[in-house]
Amino acid sequence: MSSLPPNPPERSTRRDLERYAGLFSARTKVMTSSATRDLMAMSDRPDVISFAGGLPDTSSFPSETFAAITQKIADESCAKALQYGPTDGLAETKRCIADVMAAEAMAVDTDDVLVTTGGQQVLDLVTKTLIDPGDTIVAEGPSYPGALNAFKAYQANVVQVDMDSDGMRVDLLEETLDRLDSEGKRPKFVYTVPSFQNPGGVTLSLPRRKRLVEVARERELLVLEDNPYGLLRYEGDPLPTLYSLDGGVYVMYLGTFSKIFSPGLRLGWVVAPPPVLSRINLGKQQADLCTSTLSQILVQAYFAHHDWRDYVGTLSEIYRSRRDTMLDALAEHFPAQAEWTRPGGGLFIWATLPEFIDTSDLLARALRDSVAFVPGEGAFLDGRGRSSMRLNFSGSDEDRIREGIRRIGEVIKEQVALYGTLTGEQAEAAVAPPAEVEPDEGGRVVELPRRADRERRARRS
Amino acid sequence: MSKVAVLAGGSSFERQVSLRSGARVEDALERLGHDVVAIDAGSDLIQRLRAEQPDAAFVAMHGRDGEDGTVQELLEILGVPYTGSGVPACVRAMDKVLTKHGLVEAGIPTPEFFSFNQTAFRELGAADALPAIEQRLQFPIVVKPAGQGSALGIKFARTAADVPGALVAAFSYDSKVLLERFVKGRDLAVSVLEGPDGPLALPVVEAVPVGGGDYDFQARYEIGRTEFICPADLPAGSTERAQELALRTYELLGCFGFARVDLMLDEGGELFVLEANPIPGLTETSLLPQAAEEAGIGFDDLVARILESAFTRSAQARA
Numbered sequence: 001m002s003s004l005p006p007n008p009p010e011r012s013t014r015r016d017l018e019r020y021a022g023l024f025s026a027r028t029k030v031m032t033s034s035a036t037r038d039l040m041a042m043s044d045r046p047d048v049i050s051f052a053g054g055l056p057d058t059s060s061f062p063s064e065t066f067a068a069i070t071q072k073i074a075d076e077s078c079a080k081a082l083q084y085g086p087t088d089g090l091a092e093t094k095r096c097i098a099d100v101m102a103a104e105a106m107a108v109d110t111d112d113v114l115v116t117t118g119g120q121q122v123l124d125l126v127t128k129t130l131i132d133p134g135d136t137i138v139a140e141g142p143s144y145p146g147a148l149n150a151f152k153a154y155q156a157n158v159v160q161v162d163m164d165s166d167g168m169r170v171d172l173l174e175e176t177l178d179r180l181d182s183e184g185k186r187p188k189f190v191y192t193v194p195s196f197q198n199p200g201g202v203t204l205s206l207p208r209r210k211r212l213v214e215v216a217r218e219r220e221l222l223v224l225e226d227n228p229y230g231l232l233r234y235e236g237d238p239l240p241t242l243y244s245l246d247g248g249v250y251v252m253y254l255g256t257f258s259k260i261f262s263p264g265l266r267l268g269w270v271v272a273p274p275p276v277l278s279r280i281n282l283g284k285q286q287a288d289l290c291t292s293t294l295s296q297i298l299v300q301a302y303f304a305h306h307d308w309r310d311y312v313g314t315l316s317e318i319y320r321s322r323r324d325t326m327l328d329a330l331a332e333h334f335p336a337q338a339e340w341t342r343p344g345g346g347l348f349i350w351a352t353l354p355e356f357i358d359t360s361d362l363l364a365r366a367l368r369d370s371v372a373f374v375p376g377e378g379a380f381l382d383g384r385g386r387s388s389m390r391l392n393f394s395g396s397d398e399d400r401i402r403e404g405i406r407r408i409g410e411v412i413k414e415q416v417a418l419y420g421t422l423t424g425e426q427a428e429a430a431v432a433p434p435a436e437v438e439p440d441e442g443g444r445v446v447e448l449p450r451r452a453d454r455e456r457r458a459r460r461s
Numbered sequence: 462m463s464k465v466a467v468l469a470g471g472s473s474f475e476r477q478v479s480l481r482s483g484a485r486v487e488d489a490l491e492r493l494g495h496d497v498v499a500i501d502a503g504s505d506l507i508q509r510l511r512a513e514q515p516d517a518a519f520v521a522m523h524g525r526d527g528e529d530g531t532v533q534e535l536l537e538i539l540g541v542p543y544t545g546s547g548v549p550a551c552v553r554a555m556d557k558v559l560t561k562h563g564l565v566e567a568g569i570p571t572p573e574f575f576s577f578n579q580t581a582f583r584e585l586g587a588a589d590a591l592p593a594i595e596q597r598l599q600f601p602i603v604v605k606p607a608g609q610g611s612a613l614g615i616k617f618a619r620t621a622a623d624v625p626g627a628l629v630a631a632f633s634y635d636s637k638v639l640l641e642r643f644v645k646g647r648d649l650a651v652s653v654l655e656g657p658d659g660p661l662a663l664p665v666v667e668a669v670p671v672g673g674g675d676y677d678f679q680a681r682y683e684i685g686r687t688e689f690i691c692p693a694d695l696p697a698g699s700t701e702r703a704q705e706l707a708l709r710t711y712e713l714l715g716c717f718g719f720a721r722v723d724l725m726l727d728e729g730g731e732l733f734v735l736e737a738n739p740i741p742g743l744t745e746t747s748l749l750p751q752a753a754e755e756a757g758i759g760f761d762d763l764v765a766r767i768l769e770s771a772f773t774r775s776a777q778a779r780a
Contacts, residue, residue, distance in 0.1 A: 039613075041477050356626040361614055364474060365633035415629050418579065422588045422625035 043372030049404035089115025119256035119268035142379030167204030196346025199390035229346035234320035333409030470501035473524030482743035542775035606634035651707035662704035663752035667693035718770035
């Protein structure tokens with residue numbers, strides 16, 4: 001009887017290196033992980049209060065509901081749940097998707113929907129479908145690092161447009177498009193998270209939404225609207241999605257069950273014009289044939305017997321108070337030179353510190369005090385964001401939020417004071433209140449970035 | 462055949478690298494026929510070691526705790542023979558400032574430097590001395606935390622305006638930092654391995670960042686980001702001189718078993734020792750395994766030799 005040896009035979013290290021390095025595609029040469037990867041790995045330690053993740057609070061999902069759903073599947077659709085499914089997804093799942101989109105006032109033809117393995121697969125498939133190496137994608141700055149990585153993997157040239165508290169500066173987008181046009185470059189699509197942006201925490205205003213849709217039409221430009229957080233709104237009236245303003249002509253829509261039900265299901269979807277969708281479908285066939293049938297049936301069973309809106313309401317209540325706790329803690333513990341966004345929903349706050357603080361190094365210091373966040377540099381491809389950080393408020397309870405923000409605040413103050421000592425600036429001067437405060441908005445609302453803020457004000461006045 | 466505990470992980474910033482080093486060492490030790498116990502060094506380290514009663518510990522930890530003498534001290538108390546340098550050498554090597562003072566005293570060239578702790582700036586007005594330091598070292602100046610094993614926290618200050626921010630960054634990792642003259646040139650590493658006739662300098666490895674740029678933390682551990690040339694193609698005499706300096710550094714610090722000494726070869730052909738690593742990486746991209754390979758010592762053989770040195774030192778200590 002033959003068997004495999006218990007361990008692989010010894011391999012020579014240098015040959016290993018050369019062998020593998022020689023095999024890697026040119027594509028992977030741009031797939032570098034961030035310099036802070038090893039630091040981020042430390043934030044998984046159980047003693048660390050981590051604001052680094054983007055995790056929904058799945059512990060608030062009732063386990064008896066989960067048990068009832070799975071029992072129902074076992075009783076009624078066991079064979080189907082264990083079987084392959086169509087590449088574009090099960091028809092019943094698409095009806096659930098139409099239901100979710102209707103909750104944000106979108107009417108969708110289920111023929112235009114393709115069910116995907118999480119929203120992340122939409123980013124991959126859309127990029128695979130549209131991008132040749134060197135093609136241009138326009139995105140927000142800062143942008144979701146997971147999207148930037150998908151774009152980079154297809155060797156896209158990503159141009160990032162500044163944001164302020166009203167989301168992407170569409171005027172700057174137009175300037176950027178003009179400039180690219182003069183260089184003979186025509187972007188394939190604009191990537192945006194208009195509502196409660198990750199990582200910026202800001203929301204694209206209605207006038208800008210309308211203008212963005214107009215720009216897309218005028219220039220025949222595709223827009224990929226990524227909307228994972230739209231239903232997690234904690235204040236104010238809902239804004240129409242770009243998809244509903246455009247009617248699905250130039251806007252492709254990315255949705256997901258991750259933030260309203262479960263990221264563990266890996267269930268998302270894309271809505272796109274039929275010619276684009278059929279190409280995406282081909283790409284998906286190559287990638288994974290179909291999205292997990294079991295996950296799709298889980299969603300169906302859940303939607304059929306429970307009011308999913310109730311659960312979103314429960315989550316929103318929890319997240320709203322966690323957001324408020326974090327905003328209060330920031331006001332109490334962060335020094336006056338720090339600025340941060342005040343998200344009306346979603347999961348993230350984006351804080352910007354004085355530019356002499358590098359948040360990757362700050363993270364190393366913060367980890368000594370067992371607290372973590374995401375350094376901002378990964379949200380840009382052009383070296384910006386080094387003084388910013390993304391703070392997640394959905395994944396920690398309120399005591400931990402208060403304590404974690406207090407610890408980060410202490411570390412920042414320590415660095416501000418040290419910098420003051422090094423440059424001869426007085427620490428007292430360094431903690432004076434900022435010149436621009438908008439007290440009527442219940443907190444310090446900052447626009448991204450600060451320079452753009454002043455320019456915009458100047459233009460308004 | 463011995464029962465060997467492989468200590469890896471820990472809570473240093475080089476945890477991930479250490480886990481990879483440890484995994485490779487475990488595989489090699491098993492191939493060599495040893496009974497391997499993998500231990501992720503955490504709060505139960507002592508309990509695990511007491512329960513397992515290993516014949517030796519292979520320390521595959523990098524950075525704080527693993528490389529700075531802490532774990533070695535604990536192993537001494539438990540009486541477990543362990544690989545690599547002893548406590549005093551680890552303490553000296555992990556602290557770049559202690560290392561460099563030793564090098565200067567021994568006449569081993571190292572880039573000129575100044576070192577301060579935070580209190581010097583907070584309480585003694587050291588900031589007022591920065592212009593004099595900058596004039597002395599000339600820009601660009603390298604600013605480093607004293608005790609960080611990897612390239613994390615190392616900044617290049619190109620002008621006086623960069624220095625305060627670079628110091629703040631370096632102080633994120635350690636309460637002591639150094640400002641060092643930048644040596645423009647080639648980045649070399651000489652690994653030293655204990656042999657039957659004493660320490661042996663292995664072939665020189667040159668690290669060349671792909672596409673230029675500073676040799677940074679990312680490049681150091683990622684396949685494809687840095688090209689390693691071994692043996693380095695150096696001007697006549699430089700290889701021997703680099704190996705000699707590495708051996709002298711190894712002996713000066715009191716290292717044992719193995720270590721890696723990092724050097725710069727400047728454009729005038731001068732060699733400078735930057736630092737010594739008492740537990741260099743053993744990952745796929747690490748320099749010591751490459752150098753050993755070039756010297757005809759495969760990875761398993763390398764691991765066997767390093768393990769053997771643990772027993773040798775233990776026997777020497779008892780004698």
